[in-house]
Amino acid sequence: MSQYAELGLPLIHAGKVRELYALPEADRLLMVATDNISAFDWVLPSTIPDKGAILTQLSLWWFDRLRDIVPNHVISTDVPAAVARRGLVVEKLEMIPVECVARGYLTGSGWAEYQQSRTVCGIGLPEGLVDGSRLAEPIFTPATKAALGEHDENVDFETMVGTVGRETGEAIRDLTLRIYRTAEEVARDRGIILADTKFEFGVRPDGTIVLADEVLTPDSSRFWDAASWQPGGRLDSYDKQYVRNWLLHDSGWDRNSGQAPPELPAAVIEQTRERYVRAYEQLTGLRFA
Structure with missing residues (x-):
């Protein structure tokens, strides 16, 4: 509605x-x-x-x-x-049905997979990494787009190619990594670590690939405070990880119960808004009014 x-x-x-x-x-x-x-x-x-x-x-x-x-x-x-x-x-574009994820740091579902197999989406990584480690090079880790209420699924590159074709797959991989490298440098110069992010692309009638939806926001990215970043330790975030942490550790909600999450307390709502505003202001240098 x-x-x-x-x-x-x-x-x-x-x-x-x-x-x-x-x-x-x-x-x-x-x-x-x-x-x-x-x-x-x-x-x-x-x-x-x-x-x-x-x-x-x-x-x-x-x-x-x-x-x-x-x-x-x-x-x-x-x-x-x-x-x-x-x-x-x-x-109005024909959307490519893939979440294009770039990771420059190991965390989240990538960290969970790494602990089991030393890989992320089929990409082998060296021993000795911890939650929050910076990778030697950013990696492309696509995910299939799920219907509302279902889980996106991380897949390897060849599985994605089977869905979108090799030419399109290589094009969106290369664009994703190029955008990430540029944005990561911009953010780092402003005191923010861009740990990972996801993009969506669409195609014009003439075949041109176009960046769509949102881009490099606290909803689609992990932003960490560069000053306090500590691999294996503190990863202070300017994104909705704060809400995820409250749901997992303080709310009493069981994410495996099948029950809807509870209302957020006023203090959590206020702190989340402050994190989003801070990300905007620190990245852009503009005041959010």
Whole structure:
């Protein structure tokens, strides 16, 4: 169901965080970032104030800096007042059904797999790494896109190629790693470690691959404080890992129970918003108002 019924536009798709609306022009969509927050494939019952605006404005900042590497789907920021700052007019693309993940540091599901097999998505890694270790070179670790409420699945490169074809697979792998290397350097210069991130790409009718959805936000990336980063120890984050940690360790919720997560306490909502704002301000050098 649309959160913005007052727009009077047909709702095409409602994801965990974003809603897509049809526009009169057949080749355009209105993409709106809500204040929803998801964790462990659940959309939580609580929202984070201003989150949608932060994600949209930070994505625009990154799109501008990446335009020499890859075109993006943004056409205009001229949107209805009801979705100002959180809505974008974007190209309608044929989306490539892969989460394109770049990892420059070992953590999360990659760390879990490494402990079992010394690999991540089929890529062998050296012995002796710990949670938070920087990798010698960033790696491409794709995931299949799952339906809402189901788990994305990490796969190896050849499995992905079987889905999208070798030419497309090699193109999105190379773009993913090139974007990551550029963004990682930008973030590090601003005191933030970009541990990993995911991208989505679409294809224009002429075959051009286009960067779409959101890019390099606290929802799609792991951002760590470079000053306190300690492999095997402290990994202070500016992303929704704070919410994940509260759900796992403090909420009393069992993620394997099949029950929906609980409401977030006011203090957790406030701290999460502060982390998102800090990521935006530290990366862009702009004040979020």
